[in-house]
Amino acid sequence: MSAEVSRIVVPARFAQWRAHVDGDSGREWVASLPSRAARLLAEWGLTLDDAEPLHGAQVLVLMVTREGRPLVLKLSAPQDATTADEAIGLRAWAGRGTVELLESEPGALLLERLDPTRSLHTLPVEQAARLAARLIRTLAIPPPPGLPGLPAIAETLPERQRRQGRPVPGRFLSQALGYGPGLLYAGENVLIHADLHYGNVLAGSRQPWLAVDPRPLHGAPEYSIPELMWNRADDLHSLADIRRLFALLIDVAGLDPERALGWVVTRCVDYWLWGHERGLTIDPARCERVLVALAG
Template sequence: MIPPSFRKMPRWSRDGTAWLDELPELIRSSCERWRLTVSGTAVHGSNALVVPVTRADGDFVLRLTPPGPDAVAQVAALRFWNGRGTVHLVDTHRDAMLLERLTPGTSLHTVPTDEAMHILGSTMRRLAIPAPPGVITDVPSTAAAVARRMATMEQEWRHLGRPFPESRLREALEIGARLSQGARPELAVNGDLHSAQVLRATREDWLVVDPVLMRGEIDYDLARTLWTRLDEMPSPARIVRHFDIVVTAAETDRDRSRDWVVFRTADFWLWGLTAGLTDDPQRCARLLATF
């Protein structure tokens, strides 16, 4: 039941395999608790295992994630949106979440880029709801995330051999100073939104999986919607066209959204080089050159 490829994920060499070794028992006890029957082959990403299951009232999936702050935050995010544009959380216990069944292998990567950008922008707007008082106050803000990155960006840029012109670094830091003020109304924000995180569904056409709840400006992650599909945008004109599709669908201010793209692209470029990535920094170079 545990795919060998999941056991080969890099995190287990770093974190140890104790949780991984307990997975079969966790699946068994979760199925007993919720009266489930395994009904398909498990799939996984780098950190979570997803097992198709069924019971008398329908089809679901078990999502199993190692304990930690990320897992707690994901449960909080799903509870906050409560199925509004996101996969519905049916129940949770220990390291297992019982979720509504979406269609695996049918993410937005399977649709043309124009359509995907429109859906992503519309999803950004739909998730941008004000939180009831007290519910979201402890959630990280986009302004604080920018301020935190600004504190280290120049040092990283120098350490990495000045990978892009200093003028673009200065521009990113000037933009960051504006974005970190947090003067805009604070709304719920998904801090990890891109084509691979949106799957076909039955209850609605498309639903978000693995949302990251933040508060602040909803175009915080707009750059990621572009750079994850940048290989399908062969020219600067096509990049701008797809940027405009997202902005129009999300109903955001074009200049402010452009600022978010510039800052987050410079940020991710540096992070990607630090992490040893190769393709993503090249995509960031193309994206930053366009704006």
């Protein structure tokens, strides 16, 4: 095992970020990663590839193989509470429309390897939207127990709007508050991928396109529409283009237009405030364009 430990090098940028965010506990977790990864390699019968590890803000991904099959070992920071839910959702989907889960333990997932260089962002927006909308319908299966329902977003909006100096025009906030109470329990109650954007659908070999990094919830599938609107808003050159994209997503996924519009308005206001809270400028502008086109 010591030989495998020496081959597992945590990227410096990732280590620095975890130390910046979590202080001593982040440094301790990063220091533990090589030995933990080596243990999992042994227990799960894996061979470490020579490819460079990938990482996000909270996740380190190692390239591995088992019996010749390319896989990835995903290790999540202790503060990332989504790993258990992700495993529940992936087991329920069982590879139908999503990356396949082969093994799991708290904070660690062994997944089939997809192509991280080819997401739906590499396709024209209309083609990408059709594929994403079909995935919404594919993933809408009976939800397994143990997952949270949809968040009560609207309840948080007035205080956040006031605290930030009211960056969102009042008419959009009023519409979001009007939709809010009726959205949580309306429509189908199915398993949904609550972070389904174009970057979270990657090319695979088992199936052409598969969703990754789910945040599984149970509720109405219309909840997934807003991210597919704002995520490629820069590719939509007019308000009419935005309206056409919304109509296309609704039609292909077979969703309720009014319920989808309610989630678009509510989640766009929420994301606008989220971006403003963090000093971002691009995401609030994208949300504004979507809102002007659909609710203006």
